[in-house]
Amino acid sequence: MFLYVEDADHRPVYQQLRDQVVEAIARGEIGEGTRLPTTRQLAVDLGLNFHTVARAYDLLRQEGYLQVGRKVGASVHVRRGPPNAEWHAELRVLLAAAYAKGMSSEEIVTACREATQGFGRAAEPKDSLA
Amino acid sequence: MFLYVEDADHRPVYQQLRDQVVEAIARGEIGEGTRLPTTRQLAVDLGLNFHTVARAYDLLRQEGYLQVGRKVGASVHVRRGPPNAEWHAELRVLLAAAYAKGMSSEEIVTACREATQGFGRAAEPKDSLA
DNA sequence: CATTTTGTTATATAGACCATATAACATACG
DNA sequence: CGTATGTTATATGGTCTATATAACAAAATG
Structure with missing residues (x-):
């Protein structure tokens, strides 16, 4: 659940x-x-x-x-669309925190790529949740 | 300022x-x-x-x-170190929001790379702020 | 058409959070 | 020793969050 x-x-x-x-x-x-x-x-x-x-x-x-x-x-029922300015602002703050602590830009990008692993489109609509 | x-x-x-x-x-x-x-x-x-x-x-x-x-x-005086679990969790939620709205993993990674543009190490310690 | 189901609206309360206010204390510098 | 700066304490008022009770509205079902 x-x-x-x-x-x-x-x-x-x-x-x-x-x-x-x-x-x-x-x-x-x-x-x-x-x-x-x-x-x-x-x-x-x-x-x-x-x-x-x-x-x-x-x-x-x-x-x-x-x-x-x-x-x-x-x-x-997702209304698709690009992220808004607030999303970008939140992303900047979050990544800034990691960069300020010593992480390089490349390491940050790698962390972001890893964070998206596990994402995927659902195969088909389901009736309800388990 | x-x-x-x-x-x-x-x-x-x-x-x-x-x-x-x-x-x-x-x-x-x-x-x-x-x-x-x-x-x-x-x-x-x-x-x-x-x-x-x-x-x-x-x-x-x-x-x-x-x-x-x-x-x-x-x-x-930054105490360097890798981001903690909470940082990773926040990143996942944020990126999930973009992915759920239709952004691809590659587009998300690109947005993250763009967000880190503008980051940079300060040249040297400064006395105070303008 | 009546009943049931599900979300919506309204009002209220209590506790936590946030910003402010006043006051005083503690530490460190000149 | 006086000054400057952060720290601690207590308090107030407004906002936010979760809950509670009640009722309403829309839609599905039989």
Whole structure:
């Protein structure tokens, strides 16, 4: 199950869920059309309030990863497009941290390449998650 | 001046300052030994409370970018070392977001390489900032 | 058409986080 | 010894996060 709550994680819970969905899409674990658990079901599974789950789903909808509708639930439906300025700014800060600590540009690029290993397109839409 | 406050930025102010110092080190604008403005001076310059600035400096000290001492102030003194697991996790999430939106691994690596352009080692220690 | 299911909206509370404020202390320099 | 700079302490107010209760709206199902 790719959705879970890490108490030791400093990110707000809704942000953790958002990040986990994004990574699952990138790894091809879920793809176009895959349905996610309902907000109430996932809340019960993870011991959360369904508003918290709904907040994660809404963020993912705003960012263009999910399609969410009443009665039909949430499913993956990615609005493709290049990263925005904020993404580039976040990338710069993150890579700057490594460079400032002594990593070379080439080592950084290698780390980035390694980070994308494991990414892949999902073969086909799935009905639900295991 | 590489330290400023962006009201539209969603990051807490102390985090913005932290990120700006890290980027300035990576770009070679400041290097080993460079002194930063005192917490009181920078607070006045930016219209902040000096506790807020001190919080940014303390975070940078904990993460190993600055050396801070009473009366002597803060200066760049980087504790070199490979990125930690949290850095790798943040990188994965960030790159996953781009991949999920349709970017290929090669395009992502290219974006990372471009993000490191502009990085460089500072020529020599400087007394203070312009 | 009624019921059920699922997301949405509204209001409220409590705790954590953030920035500020005031005050004082501790260390180090000149 | 006075000054400068960071550190610690306590407090306040606003914002954010997660939860809680309640109800509504849309859509699917039988």
